[in-house]
Amino acid sequence: QARLEESGGGLVQAGDSLTLSCAAPGRTLSTYSRGWFRQSPGKEREFVAFINQNGHVTYYGNSVKGRFTISRDNAKNTVYLQLNDLKPEDTAIYYCANKVGVGSWLHPREYDYWGQGTQVTVSS
Numbered sequence: 001q002a003r004l005e006e007s008g009g010g011l012v013q014a015g016d017s018l019t020l021s022c023a024a025p026g027r028t029l030s031t032y033s034r035g036w037f038r039q040s041p042g043k044e045r046e047f048v049a050f051i052n053q054n055g056h057v058t059y060y061g062n063s064v065k066g067r068f069t070i071s072r073d074n075a076k077n078t079v080y081l082q083l084n085d086l087k088p089e090d091t092a093i094y095y096c097a098n099k100v101g102v103g104s105w106l107h108p109r110e111y112d113y114w115g116q117g118t119q120v121t122v123s124s
Contacts, residue, residue: 001113002025002026002029002113003025003113003114003115003116004022004023004024004025004029004034004096004097004098004113004114004115005022005023005025005115005116006020006021006022006094006095006096006115006116006117006118007020007021007023007118008020008021008118009093009094009118009119009120009121010119010120010121011121011123012086012120012121012122012123013086013122013123013124014086014087014088014122014123014124015085015086016086016122017082017083017084017085017086018082018083018086018120019080019081019082019083020036020080020081020083020094020096020118020120021078021079021080022034022036022078022079022080022081022096022115023076023077023078024077024078024098025077026077027077029077029098029113030074030077030078031053031074032053032098032099032100032113033050033051033052033053033098033099033105034050034051034072034079034096034097034098034099035047035048035049035050035051035096035097035099035105035111036048036049036050036070036079036081036094036095036096037094037095037096037097037108037111038090038092038093038094038095038120039092039093039095039117040091040092040093043092045095045108046061046063046092047061047105047106047107047108048060048061048064048068048081048094049061049064049068049069049070049081050070050099050105051070051071051072051079054074055071055072055074058070059105063089064083064090067083067084067085067086068081068082068083068084069081069082069084070082079096081094081096083120086120086122087122088122088123088124089122090120090122091120091121091122092119092120093117093118093119093120094117094118094119094120095114095115095116095117096114096115097111097112097113097114097115098111098112098113099111100112100113
């Protein structure tokens with residue numbers, strides 16, 4: 001099955017910024033609403049951000065609101081996540097996926113075509 005591809009993770013210090021990218025392999029997968037989630041060891045996958053097909057509607061998890069920004073460039077089949085003022089608790093593997101279900105944008109079960117993830121590590 002085709003999947004999305006995340007990139008841009010890395011090791012940074014607290015207060016730094018990163019930009020993550022989520023690329024779709026073709027036009028078909030690029031037309032969905034898309035979400036970012038993150039998961040750290042021993043924890044459930046956590047909702048981070050959502051953007052609809054045209055980029056006019058966005059939602060954020062409470063822990064990242066005001067620090068992270070989601071955007072998309074449909075001409076490049078890519079969704080971005082700008083991470084600012086990073087904190088050690090932001091350390092996780094970040095995943096993107098397309099929203100294929102009709103339920104809430106909060107729930108991972110509403111998404112498919114998950115990428116393999118990109119690691120973000122924030123040192124204090």
